[in-house]
Amino acid sequence: EAAVTQSPRNKVAVTGGKVTLSCNQTNNHNNMYWYRQDTGHGLRLIHYSYGAGSTEKGDIPDGYKASRPSQENFSLILELATPSQTSVYFCASGEVGGLEQYFGPGTRLTVL
């Protein structure tokens, strides 16, 4: 059974609209992460969290917010979506102090 799930799996949004991507993990990991993957790039870190109530900026946080309401759930929020945010978004979880991360299946977001 998948330990990191994401919803929706596909999303089409309009420019200026609000988009929320959701991630749920059953690994009981403290750390969670949001990445985006674009053609020609590896994954790049947007936001991450060390536990419920915590959010931290990653390497490319501009235009994104994050919310960690519980151990299991971590959301990525695009308040005003732009076409440049068209990408595939991956969520991951990992243990505190550990490095190994476990990834969800990805969400393909298209902003028109």
Next chain:
Amino acid sequence: GDQVEQSPSALSLHEGTGSALRCNFTTTMRAVQWFQQNSRGSLINLFYLASGTKENGRLKSTFNSKESYSTLHIRDAQLEDSGTYFCAAEATGGNNKLTFGQGTVLSVIP
């Protein structure tokens, strides 16, 4: 600047042959993780290494922190090995954050 340099960017192998993928690091890394991204886009964990060598079936990976590199060896390549391979590493003191390489696109040819 880029901390993880992955090579080659693309590789074609005939079935049954093998090769090595490499990641060079421009800073001291605490550990490395290797993934395969399959045709559906899913990221599959292959290896996590803090040092030394691990082997799993036809795959073997080495991480040398002192010399700042990691390798992934594939032997007896099969069609299902096709996909994109990524290494990702955390800098020492990096707060559990991974930096990814650009990936190697592997095509296994019948």
